Amino acid sequence: MKALANIIVESGSPFEKGTFIPLNRSQMIIGRRGDNWEPDIAFNNIFVSRKHLSISLENGMYLIKDLNSKHGTFVNNQRLIPNEEFILKDSTEISIANHLIKLSFSSSSIEQTADMVPTVQMCKWVNNLALDPLRQELSIQGNTFIFSDKEYKCIELLLTKVNQIVPIEDMKKCVWNERAQTESALLDVSSDEVNALIYRVRKKTQDIVQIENIRGKGYILSFNK
Template identity: 30%
Template sequence: MDDGVYVLIKKGDPEQLQKRKFLHKDESTIGRRGNQLKPDIEFSSPYVSRKHAVIRKFGHQYTISDLASKHGTEVNGVAVHQTPHPLFHGDVISLAKGVVELIFFAEGSEMDVTREFSFPLPAAKADPKTAVSGLVINLERREIRLDGNRIYLTGKDMDLLMLLFQRANQAVSYEEIMVLIWPERLVGTDKNVPDVGRTEINALVYRLRKRLGRYGEKVTTIPRYGYMWEE
């Protein structure tokens, strides 16, 4: 069982905000609650379909599929259909055009050991964002190549790069970085934000920029807010 795998409710019913929903089952349904239907992860918004989406577990690998919902499902801004879409640590799941937002966490699970899927997935279309003039970032394999040479990052360095890169040209707040990069510091507390200071975040960013060499300047500072990966 992957006890560390869960979704954090970032946006939705007020009483559920910042709550974690652990994904212990092989199949966890997401939808609107009703008298006859009780999804595993339920919301009250009328824009969320009764059977909106489902997260499935294959060993230590997770996917999400839309269940022909009326207003759709997205992962990191990309539409998801009935074909299984792989989930990785830090992915943002959006239902009904952002009415509900969930963050997928796989911190500390065996899923973090390998990002390769053993079951067939549809071939992905080439994404020009994964190659930046000498800097190649493979999101699924968590692999970084700089001018043809593979570089190795620590866990936190890699997590931060993946977070910023997946949200390219979108500012990511200090608070969101704290929650996504240091989720283990929430365990056993009643806080909504980990006890992580700006100095620690800035040190992590400094280290990442240094490892990326001349491409480190793509990690830009948003004064009094956070950071952004700039294309």
């Protein structure tokens, strides 16, 4: 099976930071080596269970599942319920072993990613703008802005559609995807939560970008002249 996506290691022995691990099987298990047991992806850490988590490809979607590990699996800082599947999205963060092992999911193949990114940190360069999903940073015009997990998802989504309306429901699905029960379900995210998030992102980036609220429709990001 040709790898359609990959895991990028931010930290975790024995891999170097920035290592690309192709997801080249329909199911891959991450864990720790044991007697007569070799996981598909092995980490050297006592807090990693032998069969810690699995990543599977089903119906075009990548699903992550904690295999009832002792110390748990965290996706975007939320602990997964054991044996319940969670849909992985581009730049989703995964951490295990008390957050000593940190990974990131990329929906691009290694070849596509290598063409797209000039560094192992997977910065996405567009003119003088760079987004770093691992560090959750935006660099532009000599300025670097550091975001929380949800703030980063918000600014990344807005930047993919500069001068276009990003519907409120798209914002909810992208930023609060951990609340999704099914792909089509409406998320239980209040207007206050969305407004508070937009306020924080605006406050951090107000000298560089404008985020306009189109009442009842969504948000538009544009660059200050």
